[in-house]
C-alpha cells in the first residue's frame with residue numbers, strides 16, 4: 001500500500017469535468033492510477049526518496065495527452081471553467097519541484113505534441129513542445145543539421161520543457177542558451193486563447209513572447225517552438241589542461257572568454273577531476289569546432305597557461321555527457337544527492353565558489369561537496385555544485401543544504417539559478433532575486449491566470465504544499 005502525501009482537493013470537480021474532456025480527447029485521457037502515479041513528481045531527488053519509502057508526493061485526478069494546439073486550448077478552457085488546477089509536464093526531467101501536482105486536478109502531458117518540420121532555406125526547425133531532445137537531434141543530424149542545444153538531459157527532456165525552464169546546453173558558451181535560438185512560439189494562455197508569435201529574423205519593440213521563456217508553466221502551455229538550427233560542424237579539436245588550483249584555471253578561462261568562445265569549456269575542481277579523470281589537480285577541457293577550429297585551437301594553446309594533457313580527458317567527458325543515472329544510483333542507497341547551479345561575475349567568482357562549498361560542507365550529514373564551472377560568458381560563469389549526504393532526517397538535511405547554499409548565493413551576489421529554474425524548491429528566495437520586478441511578475445500571473453489554475457502551488461504561492 002502507498003500513502004499520498006498531498007491528497008487532491010479537486011477530485012469531485014475533475015469527475016464533473018471528465019465527460020467534457022473525454023469528448024475532446026477520447027482515449028487520450030486517463031484516470032488510471034498507474035498514469036496518475038507516473039505524473040506525480042518531477043526528477044527532484046526528494047520525490048524519489050519519498051517514492052522509495054512508499055509515499056507518493058501528490059496524485060493528480062486525471063492525465064491528458066492533447067495532440068494539437070486546438071486540443072490544448074479545449075483542455076485549458078474546460079479546466080478554467082471548472083476552476084480545476086492544471087499542471088504541465090514535458091519529459092519530467094526538471095529537478096526543482098516545478099510541476100508536482102500538489103493540489104491535484106489535471107496533468108497535461110505534452111508528449112503527443114510531437115511534430116517536427118524543417119525549413120532548410122530559413123535554417124529553422126519547428127518542433128512540437130513534446131518532442132524529446134534526443135529525437136529532434138537525431139532527425140536534424142540525419143539531414144546534416146544540429147541545434148547545438150545539448151543539455152545533459154537531452155534524451156529525457158522536451159522542447160517545451162527547455163523553453164519553460166530557460167534551459168542551457170553543454171555548448172552554450174559558443175552558441176548561446178535556449179533563449180538565443182528561439183525564433184517564435186505558439187502558446188495557449190490559461191483562458192484558452194491561442195497566441196502565435198510572428199516568425200521574423202528580428203523585430204523592434206518589446207519581445208513579449210519572452211515572458212514564456214522561463215515561465216515554468218505559470219502563464220499557459222507552450223505548444224511549439226521554432227528554433228534556429230546550424231550545419232553539423234565537420235571539424236572538431238579537443239584539448240585538456242591541468243592546473244594546480246581552481247583560481248588559476250578560472251582566471252585563464254576569463255582571459256580566454258574575453259577573446260574567443262570555444263564550443264565547450266569546463267573546469268573541474270580537484271574532487272571532480274579525480275572522480276572523472278583520476279588526475280591530481282584541476283582540469284579544464286576545451287573543444288572548438290567549425291571551419292576555423294584548427295586556428296582557434298592554436299590560439300587557445302597559447303592563451304591557456306595550464307599543462308597540456310591531450311585529448312583523452314575531453315573524450316572521457318564526451319562519452320559520459322548524457323549519463324543521468326547519478327540520482328537514481330545514490331538515492332536508493334540512502335544517500336541524498338543533488339546539484340545546485342548559480343551564475344556570478346568573474347570579480348567575485350572565487351568567493352562564490354569557496355563560500356557555497358563551505359556552506360554546503362557546514363551542514364551536518366554532508367559527505368562530499370564538489371564543483372565544476374560549466375557555462376561561460378564574457379562577464380562571468382556558472383558554477384555547478386554537487387553534494388551528497390546521509391541523515392536520519394533526509395528531508396531536513398536536504399532542505400538545510402539548499403537553505404545554506406541559496407542564502408550564501410544571495411549574500412555573495414550570485415544568481416539563485418543558472419539554468420534549472422525556480423520551481424517550488426527555490427520559490428521562497430525569488431523575491432530577493434527579482435527585487436522590484438517581483439510584483440510585476442505576480443501581476444502578470446494575475447493578468448494571465450486570474451483563477452490561478454496553472455502549476456498552482458509551485459513557483460508562486462504554496463497552496464496545497466505541506467511543510468512550507
Ligand SMILES: Cc1cc2nc3c(=O)[nH]c(=O)nc-3n(C[C@H](O)[C@H](O)[C@H](O)COP(=O)(O)OP(=O)(O)OC[C@H]3O[C@@H](n4cnc5c(N)ncnc54)[C@H](O)[C@@H]3O)c2cc1C
Nearest residue numbers: 090091092093094098151152153158160161167168217222
Ligand atoms: C541528470 C539531469 C541533467 C540535467 N541537465 C540539464 C542541462 O544540462 N541543462 C539544463 O538546462 N537542464 C538540465 N536538467 C534539468 C531539466 O532537464 C531541464 O530543466 C529541462 O529543460 C526540463 O525539460 P522537461 O521537458 O523534462 O520539462 P519538465 O520537467 O516536464 O517541466 C519542467 C518545467 O517546465 C514546465 N513545462 C514543461 N513543458 C511545458 C510546456 N510545453 N509549456 C509550459 N510549461 C512547460 C513544467 O510545468 C515545469 O514547471 C537536467 C536534469 C537532470 C535530471
